[in-house]
Amino acid sequence: MSENLTIGERVAWYRRRRGMSQEALAGLVGRTSDWLGKAENNRIELDRLSVIRSLADALDVALGDLIGEPTLLDWTADSGTATVPALRAVLMDYRQLTPILSAPALDAEPPTLDELARELRSVFDAYQGSRFGYAAGRAPLLLTDALLAARQYDGDDRLRAHELLALSYQAAASVLTKIGEADLAWMAAERGLAAAQQSENYAITGSLFRSVAFALLSTGRHEPAMSLTEAAATYLQPHLNDGDGDVISSYGTLLLAGSMAAARAEDRATTRGYLAEADEAARRLGVDGNHLWTAFGPTNVAIHRVNTAMELGDVQVALDIGSELDTAALPVERRVRHMLDVARAFHVSGRHDAAVATVLNAERMAPDQVRHHYLSRQLVITWVRNTHGKPGFELHQLAKRMHVVG
Known part of the structure; x- marks a missing residue:
């Protein structure tokens, strides 16, 4: 299916493929056929993932x-x-399943742990800089080197190698989630969690729990993501009193993932609870840090207040917090993700020019991210569809760069 369809048009396409009437599908999601008809014809915005997920479930x-x-x-x-x-090939290499299937005698010399740490930093920094092409291109070699190190080092070096392997899988899962490869992201996060447990490092294990939670979120499995958040938070809580920034940041970011899951499940009370706990962790940390590439701190908590408000339909709350929030201290990826939520809030509130300007500013900062995120794609497609006559020059050029028009 081509990329230049709105979500409503995709719903209509799959509904017809399933041989379902509008009345039947609307009934399955607790809506009227009039509502569904408007959604399929782009007269109602389908921008809340909880609603989209219910339609996906009904359409199988x-x-x-x-x-x-x-x-x-x-x-x-x-x-x-x-x-x-190339990244898929590395993740699906059968030799990763167990050392029994690998041939150690044929393995190359592993990189030093310092070299591997530098390689990991370059991929994670690229991810946080929204250079997803670079991160995806470098991740296969990073994973190959990290696997080799984890299998060949001994003693304390082996523990450190497993830390780096776990974080390498996390870097891969992060970029795969951003470009929509949800199943591969789940595979990377799951393997990263297994490696983290072999590292005996609580903070890194907590960080990989967060990756698994985000992988669940990206496939619309909100309730399992909330359950995982509860279990993983319980695992980390005994270690918070150490004051370790890595542990606090892993814990706080995990709660932010939980807040998103709760908002998409339309559970307001749990959303507020997770955000309050995350805010307390951010106060304990005291700064906008970037421990283990979490970008965790007070500003990231505020970003998630905007994100969850939009998921819950509280547009004015999102505008009140988001339009004036200073995110300059955070990595580009976090700043641009926030800008897309603000653009979405402007759009829903009828401030079209502000919405377009915000997306254009986001694209100047991170073209890869704007190109791949469903929010920006759907906003631009909707604007092009709803324009009477030819779209304005800037909007048309943006749509061409995003490949949503010919």
Whole structure:
């Protein structure tokens, strides 16, 4: 299916493929056929993931099928010509399943742990800089080197190698989630969690719990993500009194993932509870830090207040907090994700010019991220569809760069 369909048009396409009437589908999601007809014809916005997920469940399709993920990762000077397929090949290499299937005698010399740490930093920094092509292109070699190190080092070096392996899987899962490869992201997060447990490092294990939670979120499994948040938070709580910034940041970011899951499950009380706990963790940390590449701190908690408000339909709350929030201290990825929520709030409140300007500003900062995120794609498609006559020059050029018009 082409990329230039709105979510409503995708719903209509899959509904017809299933041989369902509008009345039948609307009944399954507790709506009227009039509501569904308007949604399919772009007269009602489908921008809340809780609603989209209910439609996906009723149609027996993946959430990504309705929001148009994944999209093609463009080749750039950063990415080269080996991106997601190369990463998929590494993740599906049968020799990763157990050392029994590997041939140690044929293994190359592993990198030093310092070299591996530098390689990991370059991929994570690229991810946080929204250079997803570069991160996807470098992740396969990073994972290969990290696996080799984890298998060949001994003693304390082996523990450190497993820390780096776990974080390498986390970096891969992070970029795969951003470009819509939810199933591969789950695979990377799951393997990262297994490696983290072998590292005996509480903070890194907590950080990988967060990756698994985000992988669940990306497939629309909100309730399991909330359950995981509860279990993982309980695991980390005994270690918070150590004052370790890595542990506090892993714990706080995990709660932020839980807040998103609760908001998408339309559970307001749990959303507020997770945000309050995350806020307390941010106060304990005291700064906008970036321990274990979490970007955790007071500002990231505020960003999630905006995000969850939008998921719950509290548009004015999102505008009150989000439009004046200073995110300059955070990595580009966090700043741009926040800008997309603010653009969405402007759009829903009828402030079209502000919404378009916000997306254009976000694109200048992070073209890869704006190109791949379902929010920006759906906003631009909707604006093009709803324009009477030819879209304005800036909007038309933006739509062409995002490949949502010819």
